[in-house]
Amino acid sequence: MNRAYLIFKHEFLQAVKKVGFIVLTFIVPVLALLAIGVLELVTTLTEPSASEVTTVGYVDQVGIFSDQTDQGLIKLIPFASREEATRALVSKDISEYIVIPSDYTSSGTIQRYTLAKELMTPQVTTYLINSFVTWNLLKDDVPPETIASIVSPLNLVVTRLDENGDIAQEQGNIGNIIIPAVFSLLLSFALMLGAQSLISGLGEEKESRLMEVLLSSVSVRQLLIAKVLALGAAGLLQVIVWLISAPLLLNLASSSFGGFLSDIQLPANFLLLGVLYFILGYLLFAVLSVTIGGISSSTSDAQNLSMFYVMMLFVPLWLFGVYINFPNSPIWVVLSIFPITAPIQMMLRLGVSDIPAWQIVTSIGLLGLSIFLGLSFSARIFRTFMLMYGKRPSLAEIRRSLKTA
16 A cells, blocks of 8 residues: 555656646636736727717718717718718728718618728727617607617616526626636646646656556556546646635736626536536546556557547537537537536536536536446556557457456
Protein backbone atom coordinates (compact mmCIF):
# COMPACT_ATOMS: atom_id res chain seq x y z
CA MET A 1 0.00 0.00 0.00
CA ASN A 2 2.90 2.33 0.77
CA ARG A 3 4.31 1.69 -2.70
CA ALA A 4 0.93 2.40 -4.26
CA TYR A 5 0.81 5.67 -2.33
CA LEU A 6 4.27 6.60 -3.60
CA ILE A 7 3.06 5.98 -7.17
CA PHE A 8 -0.03 8.10 -6.48
CA LYS A 9 2.13 10.90 -5.06
CA HIS A 10 4.53 10.77 -7.99
CA GLU A 11 1.73 10.83 -10.59
CA PHE A 12 -0.07 13.66 -8.80
CA LEU A 13 3.05 15.83 -8.60
CA GLN A 14 3.86 15.11 -12.24
CA ALA A 15 0.34 16.16 -13.25
CA VAL A 16 0.28 19.44 -11.30
CA LYS A 17 3.74 20.44 -12.51
CA LYS A 18 2.68 20.36 -16.15
CA VAL A 19 2.64 23.80 -17.79
CA GLY A 20 -0.79 23.10 -19.27
CA PHE A 21 -2.20 22.28 -15.83
CA ILE A 22 -0.77 25.44 -14.28
CA VAL A 23 -2.04 27.65 -17.09
CA LEU A 24 -5.51 26.11 -17.12
CA THR A 25 -5.85 26.15 -13.35
CA PHE A 26 -4.59 29.59 -12.45
CA ILE A 27 -4.38 31.73 -15.58
CA VAL A 28 -7.27 30.77 -17.88
CA PRO A 29 -10.10 31.39 -15.35
CA VAL A 30 -8.73 34.87 -14.71
CA LEU A 31 -8.43 35.60 -18.43
CA ALA A 32 -11.96 34.30 -19.08
CA LEU A 33 -13.54 36.55 -16.46
CA LEU A 34 -11.46 39.51 -17.59
CA ALA A 35 -12.61 38.87 -21.15
CA ILE A 36 -16.24 39.03 -20.00
CA GLY A 37 -15.58 42.30 -18.23
CA VAL A 38 -13.73 43.77 -21.22
CA LEU A 39 -16.59 42.75 -23.50
CA GLU A 40 -19.07 44.49 -21.23
CA LEU A 41 -16.84 47.57 -21.07
CA VAL A 42 -16.43 47.71 -24.85
CA THR A 43 -20.19 47.35 -25.29
CA THR A 44 -20.78 50.23 -22.87
CA LEU A 45 -18.19 52.47 -24.53
CA THR A 46 -19.46 51.83 -28.05
CA GLU A 47 -23.09 52.60 -27.25
CA PRO A 48 -23.99 56.11 -28.42
CA SER A 49 -24.51 58.58 -25.62
CA ALA A 50 -27.68 60.59 -25.21
CA SER A 51 -25.89 63.74 -26.38
CA GLU A 52 -24.36 62.16 -29.49
CA VAL A 53 -26.57 62.86 -32.49
CA THR A 54 -25.98 61.19 -35.85
CA THR A 55 -26.96 63.13 -38.97
CA VAL A 56 -28.59 60.99 -41.65
CA GLY A 57 -29.72 62.22 -45.01
CA TYR A 58 -32.73 60.92 -46.87
CA VAL A 59 -34.06 61.21 -50.41
CA ASP A 60 -37.85 60.99 -50.49
CA GLN A 61 -38.96 59.82 -53.94
CA VAL A 62 -42.46 59.08 -52.62
CA GLY A 63 -43.11 62.63 -51.47
CA ILE A 64 -44.80 61.97 -48.12
CA PHE A 65 -41.89 61.73 -45.65
CA SER A 66 -41.41 64.98 -43.78
CA ASP A 67 -42.51 64.49 -40.15
CA GLN A 68 -40.51 63.13 -37.19
CA THR A 69 -37.13 63.98 -38.72
CA ASP A 70 -35.70 64.37 -35.22
CA GLN A 71 -35.43 60.82 -33.85
CA GLY A 72 -33.33 61.67 -30.80
CA LEU A 73 -30.05 59.93 -31.58
CA ILE A 74 -30.61 60.45 -35.31
CA LYS A 75 -31.52 63.65 -37.12
CA LEU A 76 -32.77 63.18 -40.67
CA ILE A 77 -32.04 65.84 -43.30
CA PRO A 78 -33.92 65.81 -46.63
CA PHE A 79 -32.13 65.97 -49.98
CA ALA A 80 -33.67 66.58 -53.38
CA SER A 81 -31.66 63.90 -55.18
CA ARG A 82 -29.32 61.00 -54.62
CA GLU A 83 -26.45 62.95 -56.19
CA GLU A 84 -26.89 65.81 -53.73
CA ALA A 85 -26.97 63.36 -50.82
CA THR A 86 -23.84 61.62 -52.10
CA ARG A 87 -21.92 64.91 -52.22
CA ALA A 88 -22.95 65.62 -48.62
CA LEU A 89 -21.85 62.15 -47.58
CA VAL A 90 -18.45 62.43 -49.27
CA SER A 91 -17.86 65.85 -47.70
CA LYS A 92 -18.76 64.32 -44.25
CA ASP A 93 -21.75 66.67 -43.77
CA ILE A 94 -23.82 63.54 -43.05
CA SER A 95 -22.78 60.11 -41.78
CA GLU A 96 -25.00 58.19 -44.22
CA TYR A 97 -28.17 58.55 -46.23
CA ILE A 98 -31.16 56.51 -47.31
CA VAL A 99 -33.22 56.55 -50.47
CA ILE A 100 -36.94 55.84 -50.17
CA PRO A 101 -37.89 54.80 -53.74
CA SER A 102 -41.15 55.76 -55.39
CA ASP A 103 -42.36 52.15 -55.26
CA TYR A 104 -41.63 51.78 -51.53
CA THR A 105 -45.26 51.14 -50.57
CA SER A 106 -45.28 48.05 -52.80
CA SER A 107 -41.66 46.88 -52.55
CA GLY A 108 -40.93 47.78 -48.91
CA THR A 109 -37.25 48.31 -49.83
CA ILE A 110 -35.12 51.25 -48.67
CA GLN A 111 -31.58 51.75 -49.93
CA ARG A 112 -28.91 52.81 -47.42
CA TYR A 113 -25.58 54.38 -48.41
CA THR A 114 -22.58 54.79 -46.11
CA LEU A 115 -18.80 55.18 -46.27
CA ALA A 116 -18.27 52.80 -43.34
CA LYS A 117 -17.37 49.15 -43.89
CA GLU A 118 -19.98 47.23 -41.89
CA LEU A 119 -21.01 43.62 -41.52
CA MET A 120 -24.58 44.71 -40.85
CA THR A 121 -26.62 47.83 -40.19
CA PRO A 122 -26.53 48.86 -36.50
CA GLN A 123 -29.75 47.92 -34.74
CA VAL A 124 -30.31 51.42 -33.38
CA THR A 125 -30.10 52.85 -36.93
CA THR A 126 -32.55 50.27 -38.25
CA TYR A 127 -34.99 50.95 -35.44
CA LEU A 128 -34.92 54.76 -35.77
CA ILE A 129 -35.26 54.72 -39.56
CA ASN A 130 -38.16 52.29 -39.24
CA SER A 131 -39.75 54.62 -36.68
CA PHE A 132 -39.37 57.58 -39.07
CA VAL A 133 -40.92 55.67 -41.97
CA THR A 134 -43.79 54.25 -39.89
CA TRP A 135 -44.72 57.66 -38.48
CA ASN A 136 -44.98 59.20 -41.92
CA LEU A 137 -46.95 56.32 -43.42
CA LEU A 138 -49.57 56.33 -40.65
CA LYS A 139 -49.72 60.03 -39.70
CA ASP A 140 -52.89 60.83 -41.69
CA ASP A 141 -54.97 57.83 -40.58
CA VAL A 142 -53.80 56.79 -37.10
CA PRO A 143 -53.73 58.80 -33.83
CA PRO A 144 -50.22 59.79 -32.66
CA GLU A 145 -50.53 57.76 -29.44
CA THR A 146 -51.23 54.62 -31.44
CA ILE A 147 -48.29 55.26 -33.75
CA ALA A 148 -46.05 55.75 -30.72
CA SER A 149 -47.12 52.35 -29.39
CA ILE A 150 -46.49 50.73 -32.75
CA VAL A 151 -42.97 52.05 -33.22
CA SER A 152 -41.90 51.56 -29.60
CA PRO A 153 -39.91 48.36 -28.89
CA LEU A 154 -41.91 45.59 -27.28
CA ASN A 155 -41.34 45.68 -23.53
CA LEU A 156 -41.85 42.01 -22.72
CA VAL A 157 -41.31 41.25 -19.03
CA VAL A 158 -40.90 37.53 -18.36
CA THR A 159 -41.45 36.04 -14.91
CA ARG A 160 -40.64 32.41 -14.19
CA LEU A 161 -42.96 30.47 -11.88
CA ASP A 162 -42.22 27.31 -9.93
CA GLU A 163 -44.34 24.17 -9.94
CA ASN A 164 -46.59 25.62 -7.24
CA GLY A 165 -47.37 28.71 -9.28
CA ASP A 166 -45.24 30.99 -7.10
CA ILE A 167 -42.52 33.28 -8.42
CA ALA A 168 -39.33 31.22 -8.72
CA GLN A 169 -36.22 32.33 -6.89
CA GLU A 170 -34.08 31.65 -9.97
CA GLN A 171 -35.17 33.79 -12.92
CA GLY A 172 -33.95 33.23 -16.47
CA ASN A 173 -31.15 35.53 -17.59
CA ILE A 174 -28.47 35.45 -20.28
CA GLY A 175 -25.91 35.78 -17.52
CA ASN A 176 -26.99 32.42 -16.08
CA ILE A 177 -25.26 30.55 -18.90
CA ILE A 178 -21.95 32.40 -18.55
CA ILE A 179 -20.49 30.47 -15.61
CA PRO A 180 -21.71 27.01 -16.80
CA ALA A 181 -20.37 27.69 -20.30
CA VAL A 182 -16.97 28.85 -19.04
CA PHE A 183 -16.86 25.95 -16.57
CA SER A 184 -17.68 23.47 -19.37
CA LEU A 185 -15.03 24.91 -21.66
CA LEU A 186 -12.37 24.74 -18.96
CA LEU A 187 -13.42 21.22 -18.01
CA SER A 188 -13.15 20.11 -21.65
CA PHE A 189 -9.59 21.36 -21.96
CA ALA A 190 -8.69 20.00 -18.52
CA LEU A 191 -9.90 16.50 -19.42
CA MET A 192 -8.19 16.63 -22.82
CA LEU A 193 -4.84 17.77 -21.38
CA GLY A 194 -5.10 15.31 -18.49
CA ALA A 195 -5.75 12.40 -20.85
CA GLN A 196 -2.88 13.34 -23.15
CA SER A 197 -0.54 13.79 -20.18
CA LEU A 198 -1.39 10.37 -18.78
CA ILE A 199 -0.91 8.68 -22.15
CA SER A 200 2.46 10.39 -22.65
CA GLY A 201 3.56 9.30 -19.17
CA LEU A 202 2.61 5.69 -19.87
CA GLY A 203 4.57 5.78 -23.11
CA GLU A 204 7.67 7.09 -21.35
CA GLU A 205 7.39 4.39 -18.70
CA LYS A 206 7.15 1.75 -21.41
CA GLU A 207 10.18 3.06 -23.28
CA SER A 208 12.33 3.27 -20.15
CA ARG A 209 11.13 -0.14 -18.90
CA LEU A 210 10.12 1.56 -15.66
CA MET A 211 6.74 -0.14 -15.97
CA GLU A 212 8.34 -3.54 -15.48
CA VAL A 213 9.86 -2.33 -12.20
CA LEU A 214 6.53 -0.90 -11.03
CA LEU A 215 4.61 -4.08 -11.86
CA SER A 216 7.15 -6.13 -9.92
CA SER A 217 6.44 -4.14 -6.75
CA VAL A 218 2.66 -3.52 -6.91
CA SER A 219 -0.31 -5.28 -8.44
CA VAL A 220 -1.82 -4.14 -11.71
CA ARG A 221 -4.98 -3.01 -9.94
CA GLN A 222 -3.03 -0.97 -7.38
CA LEU A 223 -1.00 0.66 -10.12
CA LEU A 224 -4.07 1.60 -12.15
CA ILE A 225 -5.99 2.89 -9.14
CA ALA A 226 -3.00 5.00 -8.09
CA LYS A 227 -2.71 6.55 -11.56
CA VAL A 228 -6.44 7.16 -11.94
CA LEU A 229 -6.83 8.64 -8.46
CA ALA A 230 -3.78 10.86 -8.97
CA LEU A 231 -5.36 12.40 -12.06
CA GLY A 232 -8.67 12.71 -10.20
CA ALA A 233 -6.92 14.47 -7.31
CA ALA A 234 -5.33 16.90 -9.76
CA GLY A 235 -8.77 17.60 -11.16
CA LEU A 236 -10.13 18.16 -7.67
CA LEU A 237 -7.36 20.67 -7.01
CA GLN A 238 -8.34 22.51 -10.18
CA VAL A 239 -12.00 22.76 -9.27
CA ILE A 240 -11.15 23.93 -5.73
CA VAL A 241 -9.01 26.74 -7.13
CA TRP A 242 -11.79 27.69 -9.56
CA LEU A 243 -14.47 27.63 -6.87
CA ILE A 244 -12.40 29.88 -4.61
CA SER A 245 -11.32 32.36 -7.27
CA ALA A 246 -14.43 32.53 -9.49
CA PRO A 247 -16.80 34.26 -7.01
CA LEU A 248 -14.13 36.80 -6.04
CA LEU A 249 -13.28 37.66 -9.63
CA LEU A 250 -16.95 37.64 -10.65
CA ASN A 251 -17.87 40.08 -7.91
CA LEU A 252 -14.96 42.30 -8.91
CA ALA A 253 -15.99 42.25 -12.57
CA SER A 254 -19.65 42.81 -11.67
CA SER A 255 -18.93 45.81 -9.44
CA SER A 256 -16.61 47.29 -12.08
CA PHE A 257 -18.66 46.71 -15.21
CA GLY A 258 -22.17 45.82 -14.01
CA GLY A 259 -24.56 44.77 -16.77
CA PHE A 260 -25.53 41.13 -17.06
CA LEU A 261 -22.66 40.17 -14.75
CA SER A 262 -24.60 41.52 -11.78
CA ASP A 263 -27.66 39.40 -12.67
CA ILE A 264 -25.98 35.99 -12.76
CA GLN A 265 -27.91 33.41 -10.75
CA LEU A 266 -26.45 29.91 -10.57
CA PRO A 267 -28.75 26.92 -9.93
CA ALA A 268 -28.74 25.87 -6.29
CA ASN A 269 -27.23 22.47 -7.15
CA PHE A 270 -24.66 23.76 -9.64
CA LEU A 271 -21.66 23.75 -7.30
CA LEU A 272 -22.35 20.26 -5.98
CA LEU A 273 -23.02 18.77 -9.41
CA GLY A 274 -20.14 20.73 -10.92
CA VAL A 275 -17.64 19.23 -8.49
CA LEU A 276 -19.16 15.75 -8.85
CA TYR A 277 -19.15 15.76 -12.66
CA PHE A 278 -15.68 17.27 -12.71
CA ILE A 279 -14.25 14.45 -10.59
CA LEU A 280 -16.20 11.71 -12.37
CA GLY A 281 -15.15 13.11 -15.73
CA TYR A 282 -11.51 13.09 -14.68
CA LEU A 283 -11.76 9.51 -13.40
CA LEU A 284 -13.50 8.29 -16.57
CA PHE A 285 -10.95 9.89 -18.87
CA ALA A 286 -8.12 8.58 -16.71
CA VAL A 287 -9.52 5.04 -17.03
CA LEU A 288 -9.95 5.44 -20.80
CA SER A 289 -6.42 6.81 -21.11
CA VAL A 290 -4.69 4.06 -19.13
CA THR A 291 -6.67 1.46 -21.10
CA ILE A 292 -5.72 2.97 -24.46
CA GLY A 293 -2.15 3.54 -23.28
CA GLY A 294 -1.91 -0.03 -22.06
CA ILE A 295 -3.04 -1.78 -25.25
CA SER A 296 -1.34 0.56 -27.75
CA SER A 297 2.00 -0.39 -29.24
CA SER A 298 3.35 3.18 -29.09
CA THR A 299 2.59 6.61 -27.67
CA SER A 300 1.58 7.95 -31.08
CA ASP A 301 -0.91 5.10 -31.58
CA ALA A 302 -2.39 5.75 -28.15
CA GLN A 303 -2.74 9.46 -28.80
CA ASN A 304 -4.42 8.79 -32.14
CA LEU A 305 -6.90 6.41 -30.51
CA SER A 306 -7.59 8.84 -27.69
CA MET A 307 -8.71 11.50 -30.16
CA PHE A 308 -11.92 9.52 -30.66
CA TYR A 309 -13.24 10.09 -27.13
CA VAL A 310 -11.54 13.47 -26.75
CA MET A 311 -13.39 14.82 -29.80
CA MET A 312 -16.67 13.43 -28.46
CA LEU A 313 -16.07 15.51 -25.35
CA PHE A 314 -16.39 18.71 -27.40
CA VAL A 315 -19.63 17.75 -29.19
CA PRO A 316 -21.87 19.55 -26.64
CA LEU A 317 -19.83 22.74 -27.04
CA TRP A 318 -19.99 22.54 -30.84
CA LEU A 319 -23.79 22.16 -30.73
CA PHE A 320 -24.29 24.68 -27.94
CA GLY A 321 -25.85 27.32 -30.20
CA VAL A 322 -28.39 24.78 -31.47
CA TYR A 323 -29.71 23.33 -28.22
CA ILE A 324 -29.62 26.45 -26.05
CA ASN A 325 -33.24 27.12 -27.05
CA PHE A 326 -34.25 23.42 -26.82
CA PRO A 327 -32.32 22.10 -23.81
CA ASN A 328 -34.73 19.22 -23.13
CA SER A 329 -34.94 17.72 -26.62
CA PRO A 330 -34.26 13.94 -26.81
CA ILE A 331 -30.82 14.20 -28.41
CA TRP A 332 -29.57 16.53 -25.67
CA VAL A 333 -30.98 14.21 -23.01
CA VAL A 334 -29.05 11.32 -24.61
CA LEU A 335 -25.84 13.36 -24.59
CA SER A 336 -26.50 14.19 -20.92
CA ILE A 337 -26.65 10.49 -20.05
CA PHE A 338 -23.90 9.17 -22.34
CA PRO A 339 -20.84 8.95 -20.02
CA ILE A 340 -18.25 10.64 -22.26
CA THR A 341 -20.37 13.72 -23.01
CA ALA A 342 -22.34 13.81 -19.75
CA PRO A 343 -19.99 16.07 -17.70
CA ILE A 344 -20.06 18.85 -20.31
CA GLN A 345 -23.66 18.47 -21.46
CA MET A 346 -25.08 18.48 -17.94
CA MET A 347 -23.19 21.63 -16.95
CA LEU A 348 -24.47 23.48 -20.01
CA ARG A 349 -28.07 22.36 -19.48
CA LEU A 350 -27.98 23.42 -15.84
CA GLY A 351 -27.52 27.00 -17.02
CA VAL A 352 -30.61 27.06 -19.24
CA SER A 353 -33.19 24.64 -17.80
CA ASP A 354 -34.29 22.50 -14.88
CA ILE A 355 -33.08 18.91 -15.32
CA PRO A 356 -35.30 16.08 -14.01
CA ALA A 357 -33.79 14.20 -11.09
CA TRP A 358 -33.97 10.86 -12.91
CA GLN A 359 -31.71 12.14 -15.67
CA ILE A 360 -29.11 13.36 -13.18
CA VAL A 361 -29.21 10.09 -11.22
CA THR A 362 -29.02 8.00 -14.41
CA SER A 363 -26.15 10.08 -15.75
CA ILE A 364 -24.12 9.84 -12.54
CA GLY A 365 -24.89 6.13 -12.22
CA LEU A 366 -23.71 5.36 -15.76
CA LEU A 367 -20.56 7.42 -15.21
CA GLY A 368 -19.74 5.49 -12.05
CA LEU A 369 -20.53 2.15 -13.73
CA SER A 370 -18.36 3.04 -16.73
CA ILE A 371 -15.44 3.91 -14.45
CA PHE A 372 -15.78 0.62 -12.53
CA LEU A 373 -16.14 -1.57 -15.63
CA GLY A 374 -13.39 0.28 -17.48
CA LEU A 375 -11.00 -0.13 -14.56
CA SER A 376 -11.80 -3.85 -14.32
CA PHE A 377 -11.32 -4.34 -18.07
CA SER A 378 -8.08 -2.38 -18.06
CA ALA A 379 -6.70 -4.38 -15.13
CA ARG A 380 -7.29 -7.63 -17.03
CA ILE A 381 -5.25 -6.67 -20.07
CA PHE A 382 -2.88 -4.08 -18.65
CA ARG A 383 0.03 -6.32 -17.56
CA THR A 384 0.16 -8.21 -20.86
CA PHE A 385 0.15 -5.23 -23.16
CA MET A 386 2.07 -2.72 -21.06
CA LEU A 387 5.07 -5.02 -21.45
CA MET A 388 4.62 -5.37 -25.23
CA TYR A 389 5.97 -1.97 -26.21
CA GLY A 390 6.52 -1.66 -29.96
CA LYS A 391 4.31 -4.64 -30.80
CA ARG A 392 0.76 -4.25 -32.05
CA PRO A 393 -1.54 -6.65 -30.11
CA SER A 394 -3.87 -8.93 -32.06
CA LEU A 395 -7.47 -9.74 -31.20
CA ALA A 396 -6.42 -13.28 -30.27
CA GLU A 397 -3.90 -11.91 -27.79
CA ILE A 398 -6.54 -9.65 -26.27
CA ARG A 399 -8.98 -12.56 -25.87
CA ARG A 400 -6.27 -14.74 -24.34
CA SER A 401 -5.33 -11.96 -21.94
CA LEU A 402 -8.93 -11.53 -20.80
CA LYS A 403 -9.29 -15.27 -20.16
CA THR A 404 -6.05 -15.72 -18.25
CA ALA A 405 -6.13 -12.44 -16.24
